[in-house]
Amino acid sequence: MAETQLTPVEAFDGLLKSVGDPRPAGVRVRERSTLALATVMVRKGRRTDLASRISERFGCDLPSAGRRTEANDLALVSTGPGAWLACREAGGYEFSEGLGETLSGLASVTDQSDAFAILRLSGPRVKAVLAKGVFLDLADEAFPEGHAAVTQCGHVGVTLWRLASEEADDPVYEVAMFRSYAESFWHWLSLSAAEYGLTVERT
Secondary structure (H helix, E strand, O other), X not given: OOOOOOOOOOOOOOOOOOEOOOOOOOEEEEEXXXXXXXXXXXXXXXXXXXXXXXXXXXXXXXXXXXXXXXXXXXXXXXXXXXXXXXXXXXXXXXXXXXXXXXXXXXXXXXXXXXXXXXXXXXXXXXXXXXXXXXXXXXXXXXXXXXEEEEEEEOOEEEEEEEEOOOOOOOOEEEEEEEHXXXXXXXXXXXXXXXXXXXXXXXX
């Protein structure tokens, strides 16, 4: 019997296409397909110990509700009481396995690298586009860099966080959703951004 060969497919494979006028585009989109992801859920009564372990090993603070922290090559996004999404630029299953060993006894760690689809959204009109589907105040003073939220966007459940940007008029966000909702989210995003112009950036 011939051996079955499996080919990895990115969550937005065949979906990402520029729309509207790209001169210049009001919104830029890039798929974050290389991120290694893991959920971290603290064990009962061990939050202080977990925060200390993460600080010691990674130099990263454990974020409070509605926040994202980053240090060295680790980022943590608060996703609920005692729960976080851990992100690293690469590593796949090895990342979650190593993180689980580091946090053993303090938190449960589960690999999510293939469970979520993540897009990076930026550009001068990205706030206007997100405002069409997210019931959050995205003004700088209400949702500045380092803030995060679990919410809905275009009827799709998402986790949204804001990253540091190089220019004040060019905010940067990342939005994560379950992989099975990638097509639905992209349909909403491409329609919502068409009037401002949307450009797809390749890694």
